[in-house]
Amino acid sequence: MAELHEGPDVDAMGGNPFAADCRARIAFEVLANTWDSVVVYVLGENGPMRPRALLDRIGGISPKVLNETLRRLEYNGLVHRRRYAEAPPRVDYTLTEAGTALLGPIRALAAWADTHGDEVLAAQERFRRS
Secondary structure, three states, rough: OOOOOOOEEEEEOOOOOOOOOHHHHHHHHHHHHHHHHHHHHHHHHOOOOOHHHHHHHHHHOOHHHHHHHHHHHHHHOEEEEEOOOOHHHEEEEOHHHHHHHHHHHHHHHHHHHHHHHHHHHHHHHHHOOO
8 A cells, every 4th residue: 555645736634635525625715706805804804894884895896796705705604694683684794713714815815916916917918918
């Protein structure tokens, strides 16, 4: 039987980290959606927020897309929706422990984009012209 070694192609359990049942795909799915990371970041920087405040702070996102994003984040356990027994009804959203833990990787990606964004945009422009 071959010895298992950790490395880029093998995870700690000895399997392929990018196989169909790999948990890393959960993170990729969350980060792949344009708005998920933005909403997590804004909630992390500002604390609990109502949907209208999120719309105002983020900009460029429609109420429908924000609602879909918040539902997806709630489904994935990254945000908590708190309903208040008031008239008219009021809700706000806050990060869960898992959502808060995602702030580190999101900030790391933002730092990467800050450092390499010009290179990426230049490559995209070269590709479009070719």
